Amino acid sequence: MRPEKKQQLAQRRHWRVRKKVHGTPERPRMSVCFTNQHIYVQFIDDEAGRTLAAVSTRSKAAAAHGRLAANVASARVIGKLAAEAALARGIKQVVFDRGSARYHWSVGKDGQPVYGKVAALAQAAREAGLQF
Numbered sequence: 001m002r003p004e005k006k007q008q009l010a011q012r013r014h015w016r017v018r019k020k021v022h023g024t025p026e027r028p029r030m031s032v033c034f035t036n037q038h039i040y041v042q043f044i045d046d047e048a049g050r051t052l053a054a055v056s057t058r059s060k061a062a063a064a065h066g067r068l069a070a071n072v073a074s075a076r077v078i079g080k081l082a083a084e085a086a087l088a089r090g091i092k093q094v095v096f097d098r099g100s101a102r103y104h105w106s107v108g109k110d111g112q113p114v115y116g117k118v119a120a121l122a123q124a125a126r127e128a129g130l131q132f
Helices: 004-022 071-089 117-127
Strands: 029-034 039-045 049-057 094-097 106-107 113-115
Touching: 004 049, 004 071, 039 071, 039 117, 071 106, 113 117
Parallel strands: 029 094
Antiparallel strands: 029 039, 039 049, 106 113
């Protein structure tokens, strides 16, 4: 598939998600962005147009920020840190905005779920106390 076509499909997927997802002060939008090297998570109040909290693999709040990358293991760590940052700000419920990334998981040979990056981040945030 040509790179232009992949970018166009990703942009359309992002627009489709954003058309349905809107953050409020009581239930902000948890926006997730994956680049080739880093993961960024923001909690956004769309009515005021403000970022309430943010965490990334580049932030010094992450204990091992030098070793974190854009992979499933780092997504679990960032999901937990994002939930802790949100709970510290009094945010308990969020609306999940995956952007143009795909949310996927499957069942492994041993019967346990195998998560993709987006699903691993969301699952770690749920386990840390956020409600989606």
